[in-house]
Amino acid sequence: DAKTTQPDSMESTEGETVHLPCSHATISGNEYIYWYRQVPLQGPEYVTHGLQQNTTNSMAFLAIASDRKSSTLILTHVSLRDAAVYHCILRSQGTGSKLSFGKGAKLTVSP
Amino acid sequence: EAAVTQSPRSKVAVTGGKVTLSCHQTNNHDYMYWYRQDTGHGLRLIHYSYVADSTEKGDIPDGYKASRPSQENFSLILELASLSQTAVYFCARKVFFGKGTRLTVV
Numbered sequence: 001d002a003k004t005t006q007p008d009s010m011e012s013t014e015g016e017t018v019h020l021p022c023s024h025a026t027i028s029g030n031e032y033i034y035w036y037r038q039v040p041l042q043g044p045e046y047v048t049h050g051l052q053q054n055t056t057n058s059m060a061f062l063a064i065a066s067d068r069k070s071s072t073l074i075l076t077h078v079s080l081r082d083a084a085v086y087h088c089i090l091r092s093q094g095t096g097s098k099l100s101f102g103k104g105a106k107l108t109v110s111p
Numbered sequence: 112e113a114a115v116t117q118s119p120r121s122k123v124a125v126t127g128g129k130v131t132l133s134c135h136q137t138n139n140h141d142y143m144y145w146y147r148q149d150t151g152h153g154l155r156l157i158h159y160s161y162v163a164d165s166t167e168k169g170d171i172p173d174g175y176k177a178s179r180p181s182q183e184n185f186s187l188i189l190e191l192a193s194l195s196q197t198a199v200y201f202c203a204r205k206v207f208f209g210k211g212t213r214l215t216v217v
Contacts, residue, residue, distance in 0.1 A: 034206070
């Protein structure tokens with residue numbers, strides 16, 4: 001019962017800005033939008049999260065639509081190290097709520 | 112941020128044997144989770160715990176037990192390992208994941 005929809009894959013070239021879309025049309029008012037990324041043989045790495053306002057950190061910019069039914073993770077000046085599977089996940093308010101992972105979107109970065 | 116440390120990092124177990132996977136956190140956070148990941152698939156929640164001496168079932172608890180003897184430690188136990196339990200297992204606290212344990216059951 002995936003609550004988010006992402007493309008299966010996206011491609012980019014080093015130095016570009018990448019926009020990773022996520023649709024979450026049935027998001028609840030108390031659900032945060034979390035983004036993780038995972039590379040082979042490693043655990044998921046937290047990227048960012050947000051509730052309603054756009055957020056930014058050293059890894060990425062998260063743009064959240066005003067109706068919260070979609071979001072976009074924006075990676076600037078991507079490098080080969082940004083190649084990973086990116087997961088967009090909804091998580092209820094409260095640190096105890098679990099994360100439900102889907103297949104995510106595989107980002108390929110070419111030199 | 113404090114680490115989530117898993118041990119062992121890899122293990123080969125025989126069918127029917129008992130396997131214990133360990134997870135340790137250093138930040139005294141309340142919630143801890145165990146997930147499994149099969150090749151080419153997303154993570155699925157097995158068990159979780161919000162306080163020492165208490166565990167809860169996740170989405171796929173069958174064949175697994177969990178133990179939280181202290182706030183820092185959370186173990187996943189396979190009493191009778193089966194071939195279908197070959198996977199990579201991840202422990203997590205808050206938003207942070209361990210590096211995983213690759214379990215192969217033969």
